[in-house]
Amino acid sequence: MKIIICGAGQVGFGIAERLSQEYNDVSVIDTSATLISAITELLDVRGYVGHGAHPDVLARAGADQADMIIAVTLHDEINMVACQVAHSLFNVPTKIARIRSQSYLQAHYSDLFSRDHMPIDVTISPEVEVGRMVLRRISFPGATDIVRFGDGNIAMLAVECHDDCPVVNTPLQQLSQLFPDLSATVTGIYRHDKIIIPHSSDQILVGDMVYVVCEQDQIRRTLALFGHEEQEARRIVIAGGGNIGFFVAKSLEELQPKTKVKIIENDRERAIAVSDQLHNVIVLQGSALDQNLMIQADVPDAHLMVSLTNNDQTNILASVIAKQLGCDSNLALLNNPSFHDVTKSLGIDAYINPRAVTISRVLQHVRKGRIRSVYAVQKGAAEVVEAEALATSPLVGTPFRDLELPEGIRIGAVYRGESFLRPTGDMKIKTGDRVILFAAASAVRHVEQLFRVSIQYF
Template sequence: MRVIICGAGQVGYGIAERLATEGNDVSVIDTSATLIHRIRDTLDVRGFVGHGSHPDVLAAAAADQADMIIAVTLFDEVNMTACQVAHSLFDVPTKIARIRSQSYLAAHYSNLFSRDHLPIDVIISPEREVGDVVLRRIASPGATDIVQFAEGNVTMMAIECREDCPVINTPLSQLTELFPDLSATVVGVWRNDRLFVPHSADQLLAGDLVYVISHRRQVKRTLSLFGHDETEASRIIIAGGGNIGLYVASQLEERGARTKVKIIEASHARAVEVADKLRRTVVLNGSALDQQVLIEADIEDSDLVVSLTNDDQVNILSSVMAKRLGSKSTLALINDPVYHGFTATLGIDAQLNPRAVTVSRILQHVRRGRIRQVHSVQKGSAEVIEAEALETSPLVGKPLRELDLPDDIRIGAVFRNNLVIKPDGETTIKAKDRVIIFAVSSAVRQVEQMFRVSLEFF
């Protein structure tokens, strides 16, 4: 696939890195010569210095031969114009744009991005994507990662196995025997910096991070089975009143949650603006690194502190201070991958990587075949993929035990006629079924081929 990426920042670099690793033909455009030189030196991609919305620059990047353009510069208007130019002059089939301003995303302006106006096929709003992840984490304490598939009927969770986890040192096959009515399947394990798909005879160990796919109604029971009975936070402090912090607080208000939310915002003007937009949320003007401000926010009584400023160091330090001052749990937004490895040693309970969230969102449109949703885990070590089975798929018509599936693939759930089916050896996949699969990165291409429309692979 030939892909043009406009923007060589953290998100653009992450997308280019992923697509280039998979053998795609990638070109990156950015106005910064420094960023282009870095991406040329470290990745197998072509780099062009210039504006991604300028026709001559797109022409130099061979836009007339591109299958997709992904515009993720820092400026919404540049991203929108790049997609328009790619459509009007070069007839690029798929156009993806990152739009950050919430004004463009208002529901009553949705027609703006139609084919007759601004022909953008996929709009990505990092603030909303990240905000939704935060809200899912709040709703399911105990899961370090949680994503929904099949219109919210199927849930994938990452669960840490602690020393007191009731199911460690037990073969997975016995879990099925002990809990036959539990609609949950262990599909992956992260252990000693390695991700693998477990077999029925494998046991879980303390320290493992386990990936489980379950029916949405079995989420709390599954977390409890793994020793996580944490209650949902009712007193939340949000550090940072930017777009993400405002979105999370407003969603909590709209959902009628009885959660008491307080926002700490350093800018006085922004604090006033946020306070005007919220009804029940208390907004404090001050620094999240000011111990007196944290005490004023009743930090010692808080169940959760979510640090969502645009400064990684502030998010890390405010989370550390919050724990020291008595907060039960912390969640920090961290952009720079340099910091990802040591947050746990500082006592930060969970972290969120916006780049990974955006890359996952884009991957579902890059994947070939009837792929409906993709979620990348452990920096691309594996993907959870939701795909629609076609008549031509080799998965259709035979019991799973008769299929020669690769060891690095595990089917976690089948969604059929609004029913979630926990797969076993006797399960037979039918055409139009939604199949939720956990696949190690080396097996992703095989998953794509299983769901291709064309017969050429079979």
């Protein structure tokens, strides 16, 4: 595909890196010559210095031949206009824009981004997406990662297996026999920096990161099976009252009124604004690195410290200080991937990578075939995919035991109607089923083929 990306910041760089690795024809536009120079030196992409919404700049980047434009500059209005120009002047088929301001995203303004008004096919709000992920991690503290599929009825859990994990050294096929009523399937294992697509005879080892697809109602039981029965936090301190911090605090206030939440926000005006919009959340103005302020915020007695400022270093240090003061656990927002590999040694229990969330949303629309949802794991080493089976799919009508799936793919669940179906040897996929599967990066092209739209379909 020929793809134009407007914005060479952290999000734009991450998207360009992933798409160029998959041999797409990628062009990147940014007003900063420094950013363009850096991205063209490091990645196999073309760079153009200029304004992403200007017709002449888009023309130079080849918009007349582009299949997709992804506008992820820091300014909503530039992203919106870039998509409008790409549509009106160059007829670009797919237009994706990052929209940060919640004013544009309110439900009663949903018609704004229709084809007759502002023709944007997909709006991405990283703050909301990341905020929802933070809330899921708070609700299920035993999971290292958790993503929803099948209209929210199916979950993919990433779970670390420690020494006390009850199912280590047990073949996966025995798990099915021991827990026949558990709607969960192990679909992937991350071991020694490598992704493994397991077979039924494989075993889980201590230190593995296991990816499990399960029914929404069975998340807690599945976590317990892998030795994780951590209690949900009831006393939470949030560092950073920006868009993400406010979203998380507001959601906790509405959904979990018994949870005590406090926010530490450095900017005085922002702290006042956040305080005015929250009713049961205490907002303290000052630095999240000020130990006296942390003590005032009762961090030593908190169950969880969530660091959500826009500065990675602040998030790391705030998390470390909180643990030293006695906070039970921490969760940090980390944009820079170079920090991810050192989190354990720094004493950070868990982190969230906002770039990964945004990239996954984009991949959903880059993938060919009837792909409904995509989530990339382990820096793109594998993907969890939800795809719809059409009548022409080679998967339809054949019992699972007879399916000759390409190497690197494991099916975790089938969502039929509103029902979760765990894969069995006798099961057959029907037309219209939504299949949730785990695929190594090398097998993604095979997934696209399995769910491609054949000419026979029309």
